[in-house]
Amino acid sequence: MNWISNYVRPKINSLFSRREMPENLWTKCDECGTMLFHRELRETLNVCSNCGHHMTLVPRDRFISLFDGGVFTEVPVPPATPDPLNFRDGRRYAERMRSAQRDTGEAEAMLVAEGDIGRTPIVAAAQDFSFMAGSMGMYVGNAIIAAAERAVTLGRPLILFSAAGGARMQEGILSLMQMPRATVAVQMLKDARLPYIVVLTHPTTGGVTASYAMLGDIHIAEPGALICFAGPRVIEQTIREKLPEGFQRAEYLLEHGMLDRVAPRQDMREELITITRLLMGLSPEVKGELPAPAPPSAPETKPAADPQT
Amino acid sequence: MRGHIDAIGNPGAPMHTYLDFEKPLSEIEGKAEELRAMARSNAEMDVEREAAALDAKAQSLLASLYSDLTPWRKCQVARHPDRPHTSRYIADLFTDYTPLAGDRGFADDQAVLGGLARFNDRPVVVLGHEKGANTQGRLTHNFGMARPEGYRKAVRLMDLADRFSLPVVALVDTPGAYPGKGAEERGQSEAIARATEKCLSIGVPMVSVIVGEGGSGGAVALASGDRVAMLEHSVYSVISPEGCASILWKDAGKMREAAEALRLTAQDLATLGVIDRIIPEPVGGAQRAPEDTVASVGIAIAELLAELDGTEREALIAARRKRFLDMGANGLAA
Ligand SMILES: [Zn+2]
Numbered sequence: 001m002n003w004i005s006n007y008v009r010p011k012i013n014s015l016f017s018r019r020e021m022p023e024n025l026w027t028k029c030d031e032c033g034t035m036l037f038h039r040e041l042r043e044t045l046n047v048c049s050n051c052g053h054h055m056t057l058v059p060r061d062r063f064i065s066l067f068d069g070g071v072f073t074e075v076p077v078p079p080a081t082p083d084p085l086n087f088r089d090g091r092r093y094a095e096r097m098r099s100a101q102r103d104t105g106e107a108e109a110m111l112v113a114e115g116d117i118g119r120t121p122i123v124a125a126a127q128d129f130s131f132m133a134g135s136m137g138m139y140v141g142n143a144i145i146a147a148a149e150r151a152v153t154l155g156r157p158l159i160l161f162s163a164a165g166g167a168r169m170q171e172g173i174l175s176l177m178q179m180p181r182a183t184v185a186v187q188m189l190k191d192a193r194l195p196y197i198v199v200l201t202h203p204t205t206g207g208v209t210a211s212y213a214m215l216g217d218i219h220i221a222e223p224g225a226l227i228c229f230a231g232p233r234v235i236e237q238t239i240r241e242k243l244p245e246g247f248q249r250a251e252y253l254l255e256h257g258m259l260d261r262v263a264p265r266q267d268m269r270e271e272l273i274t275i276t277r278l279l280m281g282l283s284p285e286v287k288g289e290l291p292a293p294a295p296p297s298a299p300e301t302k303p304a305a306d307p308q309t
Numbered sequence: 310m311r312g313h314i315d316a317i318g319n320p321g322a323p324m325h326t327y328l329d330f331e332k333p334l335s336e337i338e339g340k341a342e343e344l345r346a347m348a349r350s351n352a353e354m355d356v357e358r359e360a361a362a363l364d365a366k367a368q369s370l371l372a373s374l375y376s377d378l379t380p381w382r383k384c385q386v387a388r389h390p391d392r393p394h395t396s397r398y399i400a401d402l403f404t405d406y407t408p409l410a411g412d413r414g415f416a417d418d419q420a421v422l423g424g425l426a427r428f429n430d431r432p433v434v435v436l437g438h439e440k441g442a443n444t445q446g447r448l449t450h451n452f453g454m455a456r457p458e459g460y461r462k463a464v465r466l467m468d469l470a471d472r473f474s475l476p477v478v479a480l481v482d483t484p485g486a487y488p489g490k491g492a493e494e495r496g497q498s499e500a501i502a503r504a505t506e507k508c509l510s511i512g513v514p515m516v517s518v519i520v521g522e523g524g525s526g527g528a529v530a531l532a533s534g535d536r537v538a539m540l541e542h543s544v545y546s547v548i549s550p551e552g553c554a555s556i557l558w559k560d561a562g563k564m565r566e567a568a569e570a571l572r573l574t575a576q577d578l579a580t581l582g583v584i585d586r587i588i589p590e591p592v593g594g595a596q597r598a599p600e601d602t603v604a605s606v607g608i609a610i611a612e613l614l615a616e617l618d619g620t621e622r623e624a625l626i627a628a629r630r631k632r633f634l635d636m637g638a639n640g641l642a643a
Contacts, residue, residue, distance in 0.1 A: 084581075084640025085572050089557035138637055145634065167525075167547045169557060172571045173583050174637040176547040179526060180533040183506050184630045207547070209498035210486075210526040215506060229498040229526070230488030238488050248493060258496050 166206025
């Protein structure tokens with residue numbers, strides 16, 4: 001990943017390590033238990049060097065590693081009505097939201113950005129599993145719609161990174177309605193003949209899988225990602241038997257025809273560049289070290305890719 | 310996934326399945342029936358006045374119980390085994406019903422029924438989840454929990470409707486999509502997503518009626534059309550109250566609280582702008598007077614279809630998409 005070390009500006013660098021304070025230099029792999037040093041994790045994009053487990057990568061870090069030079073512009077997302085049902089279980093939903101915002105430094109569970117990957121203009125949306133398990137509520141729906149609309153306006157592909165425990169129960173029926181809402185967003189891209197690529201990351205479950213995550217032109221998953229509608233525990237309770245090893249994991253879904261590819265995180269960027277350039281009818285990517293891209297204020301001035309030519 | 314029904318046995322009374330909150334009612338109705346049974350075996354006894362008084366008492370209790378059902382009680386009513394199910398609606402409201410089977414890939418899933426039919430003489434495609442009316446039926450129809458083949462059959466039927474310009478009538482009644490091993494292997498998520506997508510892209514009118522349980526994604530797959538109506542005591546939710554309670558309250562027994570918090574009643578959904586119409590149920594719920602319920606649903610379907618008549622394909626699709634894009638913007642203040 002020398003393009004990162006070469007071109008990432010100091011400001012971005014400090015942003016990248018923002019969540020890893022000195023007292024938190026070591027992270028335990030939740031799969032094999034190995035203690036991993038933060039610098040190493042940054043290098044491997046949060047992939048365990050011992051077992052290859054792909055740990056959660058928050059949207060901001062993912063975008064820094066995805067976009068050329070780590071440079072991207074956030075696409076604004078219309079705010080959603082806060083706590084539309086006035087929901088409380090043991091705790092108020094509004095309170096849960098505030099602590100999720102405090103812990104993550106993000107407004108909600110999805111981030112939308114535009115920028116270039118390998119000099120290919122794209123719009124990207126990424127779901128934040130660290131924000132209330134990435135759950136899909138009105139805001140996530142708004143984010144997907146904003147992403148699709150922006151992609152259509154700019155004539156760019158949309159790449160969506162999914163990660164969610166499912167629907168946001170605290171928004172009740174309104175969270176369920178994000179399934180058709182997000183589907184309408186996908187239809188905007190299809191009507192405009194723009195590629196919609198879904199990268200399914202661990203875990204992608206419930207209503208998220210059963211809507212926009214399974215409607216891509218291309219489905220790529222990260223290795224070992226749990227991808228399902230009903231979770232393994234629910235199924236075990238229903239059928240009263242143990243599920244086989246690897247059930248509902250990315251490799252299993254690939255074998256059962258639900259995915260196009262499984263690609264390790266380290267290769268994902270190159271995969272996405274190749275695929276989007278093929279689908280957009282662009283020339284092969286110029287590899288090697290390129291000068292840093294223009295500042296993020298000017299992406300619109302670049303020659304826009306025209307899917308029709 | 311499914312809630313238990315506390316059926317209180319009451320030999321002698323008409324074949325009612327009483328819900329737990331209907332216990333006082335079952336006692337009164339039981340007593341009235343007992344009196345009449347005694348009178349039948351003893352000609353000297355005159356019990357009619359007393360029995361009639363009990364009937365009146367039962368009727369007023371029934372009315373008061375059902376005038377103010379809590380969300381959890383509505384869930385129980387929505388799941389009542391004697392409620393009319395999809396096959397009953399099809400039999401009573403449609404003619405020339407010609408069931409069509411199969412997803413053309415793997416199997417025919419009996420949890421989703423559908424086919425060609427006439428509604429008020431007009432050719433349509435009708436489809437819906439079927440829960441089954443008795444033990445055998447429930448097994449055949451898998452309690453209305455569809456596998457991918459069910460949703461793929463629905464997609465096929467919606468495509469057929471689109472090609473031949475037939476309106477689609479969908480009846481929604483499912484605890485949710487079936488959480489099974491095979492269902493997951495064969496792409497439950499993709500099948501649901503494609504069915505929702507199909508609802509949103511056909512160029513013919515689509516009216517859905519939630520007649521019992523609208524359980525999560527499995528319901529959305531058949532309810533993403535132009536108009537959605539709900540029977541008065543039906544429910545529509547992102548998760549079952551039991552499921553929500555076990556996740557958020559860490560106690561499945563807190564389903565009453567969860568049902569309250571989820572806002573899953575027809576009344577709340579109308580306030581939120583998620584549904585277009587509430588269809589009133591007879592006193593005591595659909596299960597007490599299935600025939601009247603079916604007739605009311607028929608009238609609602611006719612009126613909702615009439616609202617959509619004459620709309621061009623493109624305008625229909627655009628309005629349907631806008632309906633969902635605009636949905637929920639104001640929360641309960643809608
Ligand atoms: Zn590991």
